[in-house]
Amino acid sequence: MLGRLNHVALAVPDLAAAAAVYRDTLGARVTAPQALPEHGVTVVFVDVGNTRIELLEPLGEASPIAAFLAKNPSGGMHHVCYEVDDIVAAHDRLKASGARVLGDGNPKIGAHGKPVLFLHPKDFFGTLVELEQA
Ligand code: CO
Numbered sequence: 001m002l003g004r005l006n007h008v009a010l011a012v013p014d015l016a017a018a019a020a021v022y023r024d025t026l027g028a029r030v031t032a033p034q035a036l037p038e039h040g041v042t043v044v045f046v047d048v049g050n051t052r053i054e055l056l057e058p059l060g061e062a063s064p065i066a067a068f069l070a071k072n073p074s075g076g077m078h079h080v081c082y083e084v085d086d087i088v089a090a091h092d093r094l095k096a097s098g099a100r101v102l103g104d105g106n107p108k109i110g111a112h113g114k115p116v117l118f119l120h121p122k123d124f125f126g127t128l129v130e131l132e133q134a
Contacts, residue, residue, distance in 0.1 A: 005051050008051065013057070013075055028053075032044070037060065039110070039111075083131075119131070
């Protein structure tokens with residue numbers, strides 16, 4: 001079921017500042033900021049050749065990363081995203097195994113215009129897992 005690592009996401013308190021560090025200090029290619037109101041975040045992607053780093057900043061009052069940043073004010077690793085071929089089949093397999101799918105359980109459209117699901121970190125060794133249909 002599990003495919004390639006699509007990205008590792010870091011929550012950051014200031015997206016412009018974090019993007020500048022990746023672009024100017026680390027010399028990476030960084031995409032333009034993209035607001036994702038349905039997910040409560042603004043994102044940029046950093047191209048690191050074999051995968052991407054997603055930098056996340058809260059968007060709106062009820063951002064799902066607000067509590068994370070309250071606990072980690074300077075930012076930190078927020079989730080890892082793996083690719084799957086079929087998000088509905090992945091969802092059904094996970095539910096059958098007892099894993100908790102976050103939200104209403106239905107895939108949402110993610111930053112790449114593809115369906116995504118998030119899985120409860122307590123079921124995956126303390127790491128929030130995103131699945132994206134490749
Ligand atoms: Co992500």
